Amino acid sequence: MINNSPIVNNSLLRFQANRIGGAMMRKIKISKAFTLLEPGPVVLVTTNNGKKNNIMTISWTMVTGFTPLFAMTTGPWNYSYAALKKSRECVIAVPTVDLIDRVVGIGTCSGASTDKFEKFKLTPVKGKQVRAPLIRECLANIECEVIDIVNKHNIIVLEGVAAYIDSTRNEKRTIHAVGDGTFIVDGRTLNRRQMMRSKLPDGV
Numbered sequence: 001m002i003n004n005s006p007i008v009n010n011s012l013l014r015f016q017a018n019r020i021g022g023a024m025m026r027k028i029k030i031s032k033a034f035t036l037l038e039p040g041p042v043v044l045v046t047t048n049n050g051k052k053n054n055i056m057t058i059s060w061t062m063v064t065g066f067t068p069l070f071a072m073t074t075g076p077w078n079y080s081y082a083a084l085k086k087s088r089e090c091v092i093a094v095p096t097v098d099l100i101d102r103v104v105g106i107g108t109c110s111g112a113s114t115d116k117f118e119k120f121k122l123t124p125v126k127g128k129q130v131r132a133p134l135i136r137e138c139l140a141n142i143e144c145e146v147i148d149i150v151n152k153h154n155i156i157v158l159e160g161v162a163a164y165i166d167s168t169r170n171e172k173r174t175i176h177a178v179g180d181g182t183f184i185v186d187g188r189t190l191n192r193r194q195m196m197r198s199k200l201p202d203g204v
C-alpha cells in the first residue's frame, strides 16, 4: 500500500534529491568544504623571539615530506609570526585531549600581552637544537627550523630536526579541529602496515 501522506512524500523527495551518482550525498556549502579535510592533530607551536617564549595553537598543518618536512599556515596577524621570521625556529608540540581547554585558550589570546606558559600552567623545557622550548605536558614535541616562507599563501615550511615522545603518558588521544569550534578525539587505531609496506619508508 502506498502512503500518500505529505510527510512521507516530502522525505521521499528529499531522499531522491540527496542521491548523486547512486550515492547518498547531502550537498553542503562550498565554504564548509574545508571542514571535511581539516582533521589532523591540533598542535601548539612555541617560539622564542630572543626575549621571551610564546605559544600559539595551529590546526592548519600538513606533512610535506618524510625527511621530515612540515608546512603550517600562519601570518602577521599572530604575535608568534615575527618570532618565527626572526629566529627561523619553533617547536611543534602535540597536545592530548586532557589539554583541550588550554589549547583553545592559547589560541584565543596573544603573546603580546600574555605569558601563556604561566597563564596556562605549562612547563617550558629546553630543547637541544632550537631556542624555542618544548612543552613538558604535551605527548610529543618536534624541534623545527623554518626553511621557507611562502608569503603569497602564508605558508611556513619547517624541517624537523629533533623529535620526542612521552611514552609514559596514559592519555595519548590527540584532538582534531573540524574548523567550526568543534573537535574530534582520536578513536581506534586500525593497522594496515602490511598492505602499505611498499609505501612506508624504512624504519617507520
Ligand SMILES: Cc1cc2nc3c(=O)[nH]c(=O)nc-3n(C[C@H](O)[C@H](O)[C@H](O)COP(=O)(O)O)c2cc1C
Pocket (backbone or CB within 6 Å): 042, 054, 055, 056, 057, 058, 059, 060, 061, 073, 074, 075, 077, 078, 079, 080, 081, 103, 104, 105, 106, 107, 108, 109, 110, 111, 112, 177
Ligand atoms: C583550535 C585553534 C586552531 C587554530 N589554528 C590556527 C592556524 O592554523 N593558523 C593560524 O594562523 N592561527 C590559528 N589559530 C589562532 C591562533 O592560535 C591565535 O591567533 C593565537 O592567539 C596566536 O597567538 P600569538 O598572537 O601569541 O602568536 C587557531 C586557534 C585555535 C583555537
